[in-house]
Amino acid sequence: MSNKTFTFGNNLKKWAYALTAVGVVGMILSFFFDKTAHHNRFWANLLLNTYYFAGIAVTGVFFITAHQLGYGGWHTVFKKIPIAMSRFLFVAFILFVVIVAGMWIAPSSLYSHWADPHHVDSIVSGKSPFLTRFWYTVGVLGFFGLWALFAYLLPKNFVSIKNWKEYSKAKKLSAAFLLIFGVSSSILSWWVIMSLDPHWYSTLFGWYNLASYICAGLAMMILIIIGLKQAGYMPKVHIDHIHDLGKLMFGFSIFWTYLWFSQFMLIWYANVPEATVWFNKRFDVGLFKFLFYATLVINFLLPLLALMSRDAKRKMLTMAFVSVMVIFGHYLDFFYMVMYEPMAKVEHAEAHGEEHALLNAETVLYAQNTATETVEQNVVETHAVVANEENTVHADAHGAEANQTTVEHGEVHGHEKESKSYARLGLIELMFFAGFLGIFLLLTFTGLDGQELEIEEDPFLKESLNHHI
Secondary structure (H helix, E strand, O other), rough: OOOOEOOOOOHHHHHHHHHHHHHHOOOOOHHHHHHOOOOOHHHHHHHHHHHHHHHHHHHHHHHHHHHHHHHOOOOHHHOHHHHOOOOOHHHHHHHHHHHHHHHHOOOOOOOOHOOHHHHHHHHHHOOOOOOOOHHHHHHHHHHHHHHHHHHHHHHHOOOOOHHHHHHHHHHHHHHHHHHHHHHHHHHHHHHHHHHOOOOOOOOOOOHHHHHHHHHHHHHHHHHHHHHHOOOOOOOOOOHHHHHHHHHHHHHHHHHHHHHHHHHHHHHHHHHHHHHHHHHHHHHOOOHHHOOOOOOHHHHHHHHHHHOOOHHHOOOOOHHHHHHHHHHHHHHHHHHHHOOOOOOHHHHHHHHHHHHHHHHHHHHHHHHHHHHHHHOOOOHHHHHHHHHHHHHHHHHHHOOOOOOHHHHHHHHHHHHHHOOEEEEOOOOHHHHHHHHHHHHHHHHHHHHHHHOOOOOOOOOHHHHHHHHOO
């Protein structure tokens, strides 16, 4: 067997199965033994990793179809790699069936703000033509079904192209996919991610999601190709191909940063409460405030400084290191987007537009409560002091000798100092990520097993073999 034909060997299989097993154990632990926020940790991690790795997989379809439609040929010699990457979309569709079923069975798990009728407010009810369980089910499964359909069509119509007639057919399929992808990528980001907090919206959110998972998809493609070359496969793939993939990863990293800055800057400059609350509440939690800056460093500064020069993009070790960091960095980016809402503590789940007003007017609420409950006169006097001397409310509450209401007042303020979210980047999260990585590698390498990795017959093969920059 020549070094052109790939064999999914036992050692590589063992690693892939081991990673998958780690993920399965993580799922079991999170669902049966970690009941934080009613199993929301399980559902949030399942949603995060399914959507993220689906984005990496659909990058393979996007990469192939965009080049096919644009008469690009430099990638021909390694195009089986992105085609194999797209196979994860089959699993992503199945997992989203599970997520949708979970939404119907337990609507408070992920999308409680709109899927649970007990939590719907006036803002969310105004979005009911779009945010309903029925349309979520139809739209999400419909779009992911179409993505999986094109992943199925890729090996049949894009691998072996013997003449221009077959190329023309592949080109028409490419045009159809890019049209669907241009619409579905944004709408899916609204349904799957942005609707976790339906009170907030961003007109750049779809593009932001797209840029993030394409960066990770290109990084995964680079890692797989470098790994195969190091193992002795794909001898016709040379450094110029790696260099161009590095340029694409660098370019999309800059594009992601442009969208990151544009989204944040416009919200910060306008200072509109219904927009700023999305960032404000994450800045109140140490983990998310750290991730806000960490993702910028990993996903922008690192590629910028490491890959700016031509020579850096022609060094396998540098490209491999940056690719690993970009994959993990964009996982953290989606963690930042997904994990806050499902893991938010119940006592801090006030309506966004009223949250700070409620805190500032807390003495009025206490006075109303005491009037309603007709407590003893000394309690009423205590709250009168609090209302008249607002600047010393905390000292009075904690320093006064206790009556029961004052103790409860102090306990409320003690809770406000705690984190507003149960979210954490712990062992469970890393096990989920490892498991999905294992499934992704199993599907990708199984799709390549027993095949000659380099294309032998294609109208653009000669251009790819002679690609030099």
